[in-house]
Amino acid sequence: MQGTVDGFRYGAVTPVAAYLMACLGGALGLRCIVRSLVGERSWKPGWLALGAVAIGCGIWTMHFIAMIGFQVEETRIGYDTGLTVLSLAVAIVVVGIGVFMVGYRGAGRSALTGAGITTGLGVAAMHYLGMAALRLDGDIRYDALTVGLSVLIAIVAATAALWAAVTVRGFLASLGASLVMGVAVSGMHYTGMAAVSVHVHGTTGGSWAGESPSSLLLPMLLGPVIFLVLAGVVVMFDPLLVLGDGEWSRPGMGRRADADTATGQPPGRVRVLNDRPDNRRIRGVTYARER
Known part of the structure; x- marks a missing residue:
């Protein structure tokens, strides 16, 4: 029988919280990438890595906060621990590839296109790998056209975010870019979720091989959230980033830094x-x- 899918079990709470986490990860990541462009070259890999992990954690956290609000009324839902952790690793690694590409090669057309496609496909892979971690008494099916649209949104969002990372300098501009990035990433997620339908095997509530959302997702979300908070502290107390729109953001400052x-x-x-x-x-x- 066809299951009744509800992605907003707790109303606007999970979408808003997910969006805020995507914005936080995006804002921290963008500022770290900007910092890598104006600091000493010896610190460049570290700032790029910190930015990649921040964006990856923000995207992953957004996904699973949103998934807390997902339910199928006819069956209980669980998650496979291994696949859930793997989806986090995929998010960080693929974002890192894109970030390092534009960090070292700039925002040229070829570099930006390659980095955007790689990162966008990786974000989509993280999403659908996280969906593969779902355990329920039924079969999950996808509408191919909607899945394709979600992948396209992910690529466009990733390309725009990477472009902003190497071209936007001021604090307010970075903040605006992160808000737009949050909309794009959240839009990709809920577009992907719109492609989901579930064929339930029975109506008894079923059983599953996996952890429940409350027992798995909440503790797992704690680690990335703590990391984002610590990354925020690093960004807030870094002298060059505190200057924001000040002297270091002027054209030519990056050359003087080298x-x-x-x-x-x-x-x-x-x-x-x-x-x-x-x-x-x-x-x-x-x-x-x-x-």
């Missing part, structure tokens, strides 16, 4: 001028007064 070609000084160093009376000294470093 090396001061005029003075030969290492990144971030200020050339010390002669100790003349019309110069001012702060903490042992002499700066020229503006004339």
